[in-house]
Amino acid sequence: xxxxxxxxxxxxxxxxxxxxxxxxxxxxxxxxxxxxxxxxxxxxxxxxxxxxxxxxxxxxxxxxxxxxxxxxxxxxxxxxxxxxxxxxxxxxxxxxxxxxxxxxxxxxxxxxxxxxxxxxxxxxxxxxxxxxxxxxxxxxxxxxxxxxxxxxxxxxxxxxxxxxxxxxxxxxxxxxxxxxxxxxxxxxxxxxxxxxxxxxxxxxxxxx
Amino acid sequence: xxxxxxxxxxxxxxxxxxxxxxxxxxxxxxxxxxxxxxxxxxxxxxxxxxxxxxxxxxxxxxxxxxxxxxxxxxxxxxxxxxxxxxxxxxxxxxxxxxxxxxxxxxxxxxxxxxxxxxxxxxxxxxxxxxxxxxxxxxxxxxxxxxxxxxxxxxxxxxxxxxxxxxxxxxxxxxxxxxxxxxxxxxxxxxxxxxxxxxxxxxxxxxxxxxxxxxxxxxxxxxxxxxxxxxxxxxxxxxxxxxxxxxxxxxxxxxxxxxxxxxxxxxxxxxxxxxxxxxxxxxxxxxxxxxxxxxxxxxxxxxxxxxxxxxxxxxxxxxxxxxxxxxxxxxxxxxxxxxxxxxxxxxxxxxxxxxxxxxxxxxxxxxxxxxxxxxxxxxxxxxxxxxxxxxxxxxxxxxxxxxxxxxxxxxxxxxxxxxxxxxxxxxxxxxxxxxxxxxxxxxxxxxxxxxxxxxxxxxxxxxxxxxxxxxxxxxxxxxxxxxxxxxxxxxxxxxxxxxx
Numbered sequence: 001x002x003x004x005x006x007x008x009x010x011x012x013x014x015x016x017x018x019x020x021x022x023x024x025x026x027x028x029x030x031x032x033x034x035x036x037x038x039x040x041x042x043x044x045x046x047x048x049x050x051x052x053x054x055x056x057x058x059x060x061x062x063x064x065x066x067x068x069x070x071x072x073x074x075x076x077x078x079x080x081x082x083x084x085x086x087x088x089x090x091x092x093x094x095x096x097x098x099x100x101x102x103x104x105x106x107x108x109x110x111x112x113x114x115x116x117x118x119x120x121x122x123x124x125x126x127x128x129x130x131x132x133x134x135x136x137x138x139x140x141x142x143x144x145x146x147x148x149x150x151x152x153x154x155x156x157x158x159x160x161x162x163x164x165x166x167x168x169x170x171x172x173x174x175x176x177x178x179x180x181x182x183x184x185x186x187x188x189x190x191x192x193x194x195x196x197x198x199x200x201x202x203x204x205x206x207x208x
Numbered sequence: 209x210x211x212x213x214x215x216x217x218x219x220x221x222x223x224x225x226x227x228x229x230x231x232x233x234x235x236x237x238x239x240x241x242x243x244x245x246x247x248x249x250x251x252x253x254x255x256x257x258x259x260x261x262x263x264x265x266x267x268x269x270x271x272x273x274x275x276x277x278x279x280x281x282x283x284x285x286x287x288x289x290x291x292x293x294x295x296x297x298x299x300x301x302x303x304x305x306x307x308x309x310x311x312x313x314x315x316x317x318x319x320x321x322x323x324x325x326x327x328x329x330x331x332x333x334x335x336x337x338x339x340x341x342x343x344x345x346x347x348x349x350x351x352x353x354x355x356x357x358x359x360x361x362x363x364x365x366x367x368x369x370x371x372x373x374x375x376x377x378x379x380x381x382x383x384x385x386x387x388x389x390x391x392x393x394x395x396x397x398x399x400x401x402x403x404x405x406x407x408x409x410x411x412x413x414x415x416x417x418x419x420x421x422x423x424x425x426x427x428x429x430x431x432x433x434x435x436x437x438x439x440x441x442x443x444x445x446x447x448x449x450x451x452x453x454x455x456x457x458x459x460x461x462x463x464x465x466x467x468x469x470x471x472x473x474x475x476x477x478x479x480x481x482x483x484x485x486x487x488x489x490x491x492x493x494x495x496x497x498x499x500x501x502x503x504x505x506x507x508x509x510x511x512x513x514x515x516x517x518x519x520x521x522x523x524x525x526x527x528x529x530x531x532x533x534x535x536x537x538x539x540x541x542x543x544x545x546x547x548x549x550x551x552x553x554x555x556x557x558x559x560x561x562x563x564x565x566x567x568x569x570x571x572x573x574x575x576x577x578x579x580x581x582x583x584x585x586x587x588x589x590x591x592x593x594x595x596x597x598x599x600x601x602x603x604x605x606x607x608x609x610x611x612x613x614x615x616x617x618x619x620x621x622x623x624x625x626x627x628x629x630x631x632x633x634x635x636x637x638x639x640x641x642x643x644x645x646x647x648x649x650x651x652x653x654x655x656x657x658x659x660x661x662x663x664x665x666x667x668x669x670x671x672x673x674x675x676x677x678x679x680x681x682x683x684x685x686x687x688x689x690x691x692x693x694x695x696x697x698x699x700x701x702x703x704x705x706x707x
Contacts, residue, residue, distance in 0.1 A: 021530065085501075087494045109497065109504035
């Protein structure tokens with residue numbers, strides 16, 4: 001079942017064997033890879049944060065409940081989108097789960113079409129989030145290549161200063177500023193000034 | 209004028225002398241000038257003078273001032289034809305003993321006018337002792353009155369008619385009336401009509417001397433119309449006068465706090481039962497939901513696999529087996545619930561349906577009053593006993609009452625009526641529980657006793673379903689009566705215990 005670790009996988013955590021088996025079969029019938037876990041502890045032990053996909057989590061379980069697992073994953077920077085499955089009368093818990101960042105909850109027993117939709121949405125969300133995180137990591141590594149002087153020049157370019165002004169401010173010739181500027185563009189891979197501004201803004205927006 | 213102690217005035221017959229001597233009161237005879245002519249032994253005892261010390265002396269020596277200095281003037285005024293102020297009248301005056309002690313005495317004065325010159329005869333009685341007693345009595349009365357005025361409890365005196373003749377300030381404060389208003393009333397007037405018979409019974413026994421005192425707890429009406437709870441102690445006055453003394457303790461606050469604590473415990477007991485039922489329903493829902501979820505997912509997966517073509521037959525067979533197993537699992541849960549409900553034979557005992565229903569109403573009392581539902585109960589006397597688990601049947605009754613309260617919640621309080629009637633017949637007993645709510649729509653009635661049927665926003669729809677199971681497990685039946693004129697009517701029938 002651990003086919004390709006890079007393929008988005010549906011991770012199911014439910015204490016009920018029959019629910020696990022049936023859910024696993026249903027999701028496989030939708031041509032999606034599935035892995036099942038019989039408890040929250042089981043998932044914390046075997047789950048791999050690097051693997052994409054989504055988490056289908058029973059809200060009511062003995063031992064660590066679905067909500068507690070959600071909190072624990074957040075603490076561990078486990079960013080897998082969570083779909084809760086709830087029973088009758090668990091609406092209050094489901095609302096709490098949503099507030100804690102769950103993408104959705106579906107009530108047992110569920111309609112397969114609804115489940116498939118939710119799973120696809122969650123997987124897509126995970127893909128977008130991972131891509132985003134990948135791009136940010138990429139930008140960060142490229143900015144890492146800049147020398148201190150090039151970084152100084154870049155900050156002024158992004159702030160909208162002309163080469164002449166930057167040259168006077170930093171006590172450089174205008175020609176030298178032009179060379180630094182070309183290196184910044186080359187090292188960051190930015191095709192235009194607009195692209196460079198966007199990169200820096202995203203990095204700063206992400207908490208630096 | 210003789211100087212002899214017992215000498216009579218001239219012309220007074222000797223036999224009078226004997227009478228005067230023997231008189232227990234002091235006798236003093238004076239002449240027109242106020243000089244003492246006769247002073248008998250009793251007078252000697254009273255004033256402390258021997259007769260020979262006073263005979264011939266002005267009578268004023270027997271008086272303190274101002275009488276002593278004015279006496280001559282009094283006499284002259286009278287002799288000159290003035291109105292008599294003391295003669296033939298008698299009064300209490302002050303005397304003065306030889307020792308100088310001033311004391312109260314009762315004085316009567318007469319004129320002996322058949323003698324010339326005229327004489328006056330005075331009889332004196334020492335009333336020092338009497339005055340002391342009177343003073344002591346007055347002081348005692350003052351003390352008693354103080355005691356009454358400051359007593360923290362209400363005290364009254366009443367005649368045998370029950371009419372109140374005296375009250376203390378605490379009694380006035382308790383009832384809210386002025387004492388003047390109370391003096392024309394009876395204890396019975398103050399008592400609420402429902403308690404008057406009880407009062408009469410207790411009261412009559414005291415008046416008729418059957419018991420010397422009685423004590424009873426009553427409700428009185430305060431002047432402001434409110435009810436006050438009192439404890440009344442009534443006792444006859446020892447002197448035998450047709451008078452009783454009553455003491456009244458205000459128990460209103462105590463009754464209120466007792467009732468509150470009773471309500472709290474009833475509410476807790478009630479909450480305990482209801483939440484148990486609610487938790488049970490929730491647990492049942494979860495238990496059944498698990499296999500249903502599995503069945504549904506297996507079935508949907510199977511359909512998808514079939515739709516894809518070239519199905520793995522072995523896998524499909526396995527899936528179908530799983531579906532069957534899960535259906536059996538759900539059935540097992542249902543069986544366990546039935547067992548839970550009926551497997552309680554050990555708790556069964558012969559009981560009176562009336563007692564069970566009354567117990568349930570007691571539990572619901574708080575809710576009924578909180579929702580201002582008026583309850584009419586008619587308990588058939590002499591019902592045959594039923595062999596049941598009283599707690600379970602009580603739970604059923606309580607559930608019916610609670611449903612009725614909920615059903616009437618949307619209408620005006622004055623129109624909220626609950627009728628609880630028990631009866632016997634057909635080798636069993638019957639409870640009819642009828643409310644004045646909108647009733648159950650005809651299209652709902654057939655599903656009424658199925659689980660998860662509810663019209664309540666927060667209901668589980670398990671109450672009637674579980675209730676019906678409980679009654680059925682007791683060999684009885686819970687049904688909806690279509691014949692009710694208005695509102696909903698539920699009928700519980702239970703078989704009578706076999707002889």
